[in-house]
Amino acid sequence: MASINANAGADVSSSGEDGAAKAVNKRYEGLLTVRSKAINGKGAWYWNHLEPILVRDPETKLPKAVKLRCNLCEASFSASNPSRTATEHLKRGTCSNFGSVARPVSQLPPLASPSSQNHRKRGFKQAGIPSPSPSSSFAAGVLDSTEMGYSMVTNTGLTQHQHQLVLSGGKEDLGALAKLEDSVKKLKSPKSSPGPALSKDQVDSAFNLLAEWFYESCGSVSFSSLEHPKFKDFLSHVGLPAVSRKYFAGAKLDSKFEQARMESEARIRDAVFFQIASDGWKNDNCRYVDDCMIKFTVNLPNGTCVFHKAVYKGGSLPSQYAEDVLWETIRGISGNVVHRCVGIVGDKYKAKALKNLENRNHWMVNLSCLFQGFMSLIKDFSRELPLFKTVTDNCFKIATLFNSTSQIRNHFLKFRSHGVELPGLIRVPLPHCDLSKNSAPVFRMLEDVLSYARILQLIVLDDSYKTVCAENLIAREVAELIQDVGFWNDVEAVHSLVKMIKDMAEDVEAERPLIGQCLPLWEALKVKVKDWCVKFRIAEGTVEKIVERRFKKNYHPAWSAAFVLDPLYLIRDTSGKYLPPFKCLTHEQETDVDKLITRLVSREEAPIALMELMKWRSEGLDPLYAQAVQVKQRDPVTGRMKIANPQSSRLVWETCLKEFKSLGKVAVRLLFLHATSCGLKCNWPSMRWVCSQGHSRVGLDRVQRMIFLAAHAKLERHAFLNEEDKDTEVFPMASGEDNMLNEVFVDARSV
Template structure:
């Protein structure tokens, strides 16, 4: 009969041992994080929070881990240090937090004697009186804090008319006296004129390349001037930065850009911004960025056009042709071999192509894939049903106060924090897949909390009187709704990921057919997984494919050695077998259009020779050689320029076809590139688009874009800021996850 009691005692001892280890581990983790923070490698509040390991007075074993405020001795739970710091320090709960003065540079801790004397410094040396009403605790790691000490009869309490803030002024007075008694040279060595000029050049580069994120008026900020003084630099002149320096930097960037264009035999124009994705806070206004793609893979910025409202195709055509003539002049227009623009079904592209037979003008693939979401919304009942139910559900939860409070309660219980369900402003008009995806993501992330709401007695009472609550309950209980939501969420993510890859990789024209084949394969697999009829999906994708298709896709795919296929004889031949009969005809028609009439039959004969002979296996394998990207981990082509260089150097027997191939292979299939910030256009709103202000803005954008494209940096400042804040917010979450993990080692 004793065995059960023995087992119980053993289990109890084991539980106590695990609890002790967990508490000890948590305490050591807090100490480690605090030590790192004190060295400047962590968040600020650890200088004022001290971990404590409390022990049971009877057993002597650890019973809890707490945090103690070193300013007011208050004790807090250690479960969430970040929240504790925010509530205790930032909200003013700590009574002594206001006593933390601003750091005083070059002034050490001082003891102020109570007696008066002409020389405060001499009195401090001679006085044997105890310290005055403040001292510097060493545990604050260099930060000055004040605490009241008891005063004696012989040492009256020092009262200053300005309160504690006077202590800083008194320290500065003593410092001035010390400097007069024993002047010292500046710690920072004097900078030469060359060093100052170089420093200001770097500063100018940073200001200009920030593209409006930093205003010229910031250069006159007192804190920035103090920083310059600290490092030994004189104040800067905002006027100089906005005039002479700006002009010099612009001329330097423009000269480098023009030289690169002159070196290239041909180029492609890329135009992005005609088709606005969202209305900005100024209304329906767009910034159209025009860039230049060179055969060696370099992209150069050309200009930004401010467009109000929906610009007609004729206006777009004029802007593009004006850009071409501005680069080529009137004699060498054939240097521009094509345009890629985001204006889907734009008449401007077709008109320019018809008027100039050597040009290939394409619609952007990024925009083409984005348009699929509108197609889905219009053609697929699943899209409509799920979207309507999601919007009903989200609006009811967000705006019904009783239900929202219940929902937040279970969110906090299940996930540790609360959030509202994001709802797109528009449902299907000007459909925004990003907002739609976020709404579906929020709902799927709250499945458990939404189901628990139905079990709450308060919700049951609401359901009796409110028909919307009953409809809400029916949606939540419907298994079909959740299956359809998961299916639609997966489809949107599938296309969304492909769009992201297109924007990141910026594919060439030869990849277009493969991209759409990849989309078809993924959608077919999706249909099989979620039991959706393939016919409707195939029609939607095929219709969008035909709207976006250009004969250059097939021609570049056939002429690019990257896509040569090895046959049974060992030859590397162009993949004609993967083209439809119509696409084969498109290849012939395009090649004959791009050459002169006298060369047309020669080019077609060379095409037949290319079809039967292909490329030497050694060169074909060299072109198709891949290596792993150190950043993404994906396999990439080792030398992307090899396809074009083979035609220009090795395949010299294909004179007519070679010229066509070299021009087609390098063409980009996307126009998305440099993203211009609206910050630069803000000053123009109050100056009526004055010529002087507009000229300066154009120069700033040119310098910033030239630098970003030179670094191959295609991200926007907004994206970087979002990523930075996401990482900053995740620091404490990750730390708390480590501390909460109390599993035995």
């Protein structure tokens, strides 16, 4: 290659290349000369791995630059400073293949003394073999044992004079040889001074950060990984000593846990009152590890959330057990001052336990989770709306046929061969799946059927599919379904309704609304459902009944009270006053407000609180303060308009409305209450350890501490949702070909 490039360079010179091209050519030829000498043992070691290449302009074909190419990984670099390139790329480990290649023998110290070298020369002479030159060692040759004697064989892969080291164990021996040479060096100079060591403070700081990251991963990284050889090598490279998994599972874990626990307890002590959120009661079967855990968090009036504990339940629990666990949790957090706990929000599954605790403790407001209410509405539709059953059955018939019939399934391979990206078969609910309790599998099946709509329409028009139809009655029925525009409209209707409710539920889960927002959110949902009925020509009567029934099951009188007491929802009347929106409530809801307020205060204060409520209804809030509370700003992350200071509603009652002494006590306790129990979403691998350590008190305690540390750190970052979902962003959704599938709605409606 060197000779070809040199001839090419000469041709360019003879044709009158300009000065820049000549300079590039000269630089290239100089590097070739240097490399040739180095390969013969008269230059730097790195030239065995770096090769000069000449880069030409694609239009003029003139040389425009010289590059260095690494023969180990094919990477290219600037040729301005080969020594620095070798240091950065080879010595510092940037080249992934350099570590498996032994250093050139010329760079290694001799394995034996001069006397033994002379002894080997005499052995060569007696065998009739020319002895190696003084600049090389016996190991620099290639031992060929195919003949009776030994002979030196040169490697002509790079140049005629370059030698390659071949040992009896193959290439794997090169690493062992390098280790041997390192051992020899250490024995020769045992007191060689290492590089500058890190100070104790630096080491402690580094290990402290490492411990925090390890505990926050909560089982994603195992304890045994701390003693992995490559991790130890990494620590050694950065100047840190090795770590012990016993230390990380013992003293360090205890220290970090105590620190986090003290921070959490201090925050709870500073708050006058709090709300407990409990999540995980709803699941009976514990199919997933996260379903086996009941997580308790504490919501504080200042908007912060503090993790308390996670309890392993192991299966279905009676309502009385849930009630007992909740009460013990209240006493433990409040230090037996139970009046500080002004409410609980939990899964709908344990509504009876929440109701019993509320009836026994008049100052408490115990709510069912708003997110679970929205998700339960989807289940209601799947059970009670005939359209859902019809669409589900038809999609199941299509999916079963295309997944199980090989002749039809092969059509998917045909489309893949034409460049259409298809993720796989249509996802079908498992036979044992109770669709009335879990609608997620049905929704995934609808999504797949809609995604494959164009493909399905093309397949049923194919001659080979028509051949199958002649023998298969179900195939003919499926073909009629796929060619029916009404079927696709029904599928889109069901899919859009489920998606609309799921989107609202996900917003609720992410935003964690307060109970004053519950009525407006349900009203917005009712409006969207009515628009959906109009769009797809669905009878509104049945749909409205389903929505209203679910609303009443999820409704709590505190929703109405918080709605009219929150200055955020004050409405300006014709006189300029900002008054509470009582006109938005029904008569029953107005009655609920009166009953709730009288229940939350003492019997002596009840008449005073009702009088103050009448005054609030007629006078409202000073317009200047009302406008300040309602100031909004755009969220830089979501782009939506949000309240600038969510704490303003409560702070106004504690500062500007002090004349409402009894009503103010109720307001400040209601306005900070959250409407959802999903304060922390996670699926940590360490939760599997909880299941495995269920009978080990020490093991369970260790895992509980790790879960506490991970949850504490997550809430510190305000990362309420599952951060693991962000990993999907690493695998981008490709493809311009998929646009063909995304156009199905337009094409289906235009037929």
